[in-house]
Amino acid sequence: MDFHSERDSAEVMKALEQGGALTKLLRTVVCESLPTIADLTIAIGILYWKFDIYVSLAMMFAFSIFIAAEIITSRYKVEPRRQFARAERQQARVMHQAIQGWTTVSYFNMFNFERKRFGKTVDAKLAADFTWGVRNFTLQGIVELIIPFTFFTLSAMAIRNISLGRSKPGDFTFLVQYWDYLIYPLIWLSHEYRDVMQYLIDAERLLALLQTKPAVVDKEGAYSIGAVDGHVRFENVQFCYDERKTTIKAVSICAKPGETIALVGATGAGKSTVSKLLLRFYDITSGRISIDDHDIRDITLDSLRNVIGVVPQDPLLFNGTILENLRYAKPSATFSDIISACQASAIHDRILSFPDGYKTKVGEQGVKLSGGEVQRLAVARVILKDPSILILDEATSAIDTHTESNIQRALDAFKNKRKRTSFVIAHRLSTIVGADQILVFDEGRIVERGTHEELVKYGGVYAQLWSKQTGTPDVVEEEEEGGK
Numbered sequence: 001m002d003f004h005s006e007r008d009s010a011e012v013m014k015a016l017e018q019g020g021a022l023t024k025l026l027r028t029v030v031c032e033s034l035p036t037i038a039d040l041t042i043a044i045g046i047l048y049w050k051f052d053i054y055v056s057l058a059m060m061f062a063f064s065i066f067i068a069a070e071i072i073t074s075r076y077k078v079e080p081r082r083q084f085a086r087a088e089r090q091q092a093r094v095m096h097q098a099i100q101g102w103t104t105v106s107y108f109n110m111f112n113f114e115r116k117r118f119g120k121t122v123d124a125k126l127a128a129d130f131t132w133g134v135r136n137f138t139l140q141g142i143v144e145l146i147i148p149f150t151f152f153t154l155s156a157m158a159i160r161n162i163s164l165g166r167s168k169p170g171d172f173t174f175l176v177q178y179w180d181y182l183i184y185p186l187i188w189l190s191h192e193y194r195d196v197m198q199y200l201i202d203a204e205r206l207l208a209l210l211q212t213k214p215a216v217v218d219k220e221g222a223y224s225i226g227a228v229d230g231h232v233r234f235e236n237v238q239f240c241y242d243e244r245k246t247t248i249k250a251v252s253i254c255a256k257p258g259e260t261i262a263l264v265g266a267t268g269a270g271k272s273t274v275s276k277l278l279l280r281f282y283d284i285t286s287g288r289i290s291i292d293d294h295d296i297r298d299i300t301l302d303s304l305r306n307v308i309g310v311v312p313q314d315p316l317l318f319n320g321t322i323l324e325n326l327r328y329a330k331p332s333a334t335f336s337d338i339i340s341a342c343q344a345s346a347i348h349d350r351i352l353s354f355p356d357g358y359k360t361k362v363g364e365q366g367v368k369l370s371g372g373e374v375q376r377l378a379v380a381r382v383i384l385k386d387p388s389i390l391i392l393d394e395a396t397s398a399i400d401t402h403t404e405s406n407i408q409r410a411l412d413a414f415k416n417k418r419k420r421t422s423f424v425i426a427h428r429l430s431t432i433v434g435a436d437q438i439l440v441f442d443e444g445r446i447v448e449r450g451t452h453e454e455l456v457k458y459g460g461v462y463a464q465l466w467s468k469q470t471g472t473p474d475v476v477e478e479e480e481e482g483g484k
């Protein structure tokens with residue numbers, strides 16, 4: 001999560017695409033350079049056979065100068081090429097942002113702004129390409145001047161050999177006639193060197209990405225947790241996204257199997273962060289989180305995420321059919337399992353009302369469905385997954401109260417079926433009155449905890465929230481230990 005929240009997905013995609021240059025690099029080195037070096041060795045051998053060691057040494061000398069000149073001049077080409085690759089990624093980022101956020105672009109009528117922004121990236125890319133082209137071909141021209149010089153030098157040496165009677169005039173004709181073939185491997189090799197440089201620069205970003213170490217990994221000796229009862233404990237947990245600000249402060253939670261723990265509080269108080277910590281999207285700074293007394297850092301990420309089911313705040317559907325999206329939760333699910341899950345989440349009848357039923361395409365990120373329909377599909381998905389621990393993060397916030405109470409009943413039945421431990425994050429307090437524990441968060445701390453009745457009696461933050469939401473007069477401020 002650390003990785004993805006820091007990076008732009010379009011840039012990562014472009015870097016992966018540019019990384020295709022690695023295949024070309026491998027092909028150039030293995031399939032082309034090695035035969036070219038063999039060709040060059042043969043050319044030097046032929047010169048030695050036709051003339052003498054000096055002519056072949058002159059060719060080798062020219063070869064060394066040529067490659068050295070290529071290496072020296074290549075450093076002047078690196079920066080424009082790097083700028084070009086960077087401009088390409090920037091262009092992909094701007095394009096992706098405008099396409100993905102096209103509704104925002106429309107709402108704010110920013111077509112011209114986006115057009116200009118995109119135009120700027122095209123200009124930057126063309127400018128970088130032009131600089132690269134000019135520098136590349138100028139330097140290439142300078143380097144290739146070595147070729148005629150080599151030809152004249154070798155010709156002079158060959159003529160001298162003939163005048164001394166060491167070679168025949170026919171050998172000179174041979175040199176002239178076959179010159180292109182003799183010099184060809186050299187030119188080819190320098191082109192290959194240039195290509196290799198270019199491919200390496202293009203793939204630079206991918207190589208850097210490949211070297212990025214994930215912040216959260218299985219530790220050595222991590223074991224699979226298997227089936228769990230659902231005891232979840234947070235012990236004095238501390239966490240910060242940024243070292244300068246602590247997001248979760250000394251949080252302790254104890255959830256027994258089958259219990260429902262509700263997390264409430266102002267927006268930004270740290271409720272969703274608690275669920276991300278349980279899923280180990282991030283590692284905590286201090287304290288301990290355990291499931292059935294297994295520290296979650298000791299078990300494999302795979303087995304941890306297997307036992308937890310989440311309905312996130314903004315569920316994401318893939319661009320496919322409703323059926324495909326539901327099956328994603330459990331590829332082995334039968335059609336009747338899927339229907340039962342959809343009935344429980346009060347979406348089955350709605351799906352049947354669509355002309356294509358379960359084969360309806362949901363569009364990118366579920367754009368063809370309403371917010372409430374997406375949420376109900378997300379609930380159906382988690383029912384299909386059948387996890388031991390459930391996290392519902394504002395799972396029914398976009399659903400009307402009538403449908404919500406239907407889903408709530410289905411979710412209660414689902415929770416009780418297997419004594420599932422549930423964490424429910426909610427702003428609408430009416431959905432969590434029956435919770436076994438309600439934890440009230442404020443700026444990363446739990447400031448109140450208890451059942452609904454206890455907290456209302458206590459008359460603190462929760463009681464105020466409750467009275468605001470239900471329109472009942474403020475409860476009498478009564479300090480009750482039971483509420484704390």
Ligand SMILES: Nc1ncnc2c1ncn2[C@@H]1O[C@H](COP(=O)(O)OP(=O)(O)OP(=O)(O)O)[C@@H](O)[C@H]1O
Binds near residue numbers: 241265267268269313
């Ligand atoms: N990836 C992140 N990087 C940095 N800060 C983050 C990140 N995610 C959340 N935060 C910050 O952490 C704090 C807690 O966020 P969190 O999402 O847990 O709040 P929340 O209580 O769930 O809010 P809401 O009710 O609005 O969903 C916020 O101040 C938020 O800006």
